[in-house]
Amino acid sequence: MALCNAVDRTFLSDRLPNPYTEADADWWLGMVAGNEGKEGVWRSILVDGQLVGSISVERKDDGGKAIGEIGYMILTSFWSQGIGTEAVRQICEIAFQELALEQIIGRVFPENVASARVLEKNGFRLEETMTGSVVKGGKAMDVRVYRLNF
Numbered sequence: 001m002a003l004c005n006a007v008d009r010t011f012l013s014d015r016l017p018n019p020y021t022e023a024d025a026d027w028w029l030g031m032v033a034g035n036e037g038k039e040g041v042w043r044s045i046l047v048d049g050q051l052v053g054s055i056s057v058e059r060k061d062d063g064g065k066a067i068g069e070i071g072y073m074i075l076t077s078f079w080s081q082g083i084g085t086e087a088v089r090q091i092c093e094i095a096f097q098e099l100a101l102e103q104i105i106g107r108v109f110p111e112n113v114a115s116a117r118v119l120e121k122n123g124f125r126l127e128e129t130m131t132g133s134v135v136k137g138g139k140a141m142d143v144r145v146y147r148l149n150f
Contacts, residue, residue: 001024037098053078057069057104085122088122
């Protein structure tokens with residue numbers, strides 16, 4: 001709960017409830033426990049034993065292809081330290097192996113240059129920009145789709 005309430009939401013989707021309650025955390029942890037290794041892989045991001053973020057790859061339905069979608073968040077005070085780049089590297093390796101994926105996609109708001117760079121450093125390539133495809137705060141937003149092939 002503390003992480004989800006402390007994280008900067010500027011570049012996160014509205015999927016994360018705000019405020020993030022104990023009921024939200026209970027639901028999320030139950031969903032993760034029931035789906036780990038089948039429909040996705042979810043990990044905490046720790047630095048010196050401190051929880052500083054979370055990261056996941058979740059299986060997506062894409063016309064029969066084995067595709068996952070990556071998502072991550074890190075506390076602002078830990079940005080620009082290579083933590084996200086390393087977390088993405090590790091989770092992609094785990095997801096390709098455990099979920100037998102062919103590809104992993106990442107969706108990034110165009111203004112989130114740092115997150116796009118994290119994906120690019122891990123071999124993701126910009127595939128397309130989808131205009132007005134995500135609603136955030138009641139407003140239709142563009143999103144850039146990056147793809148990493150196995």
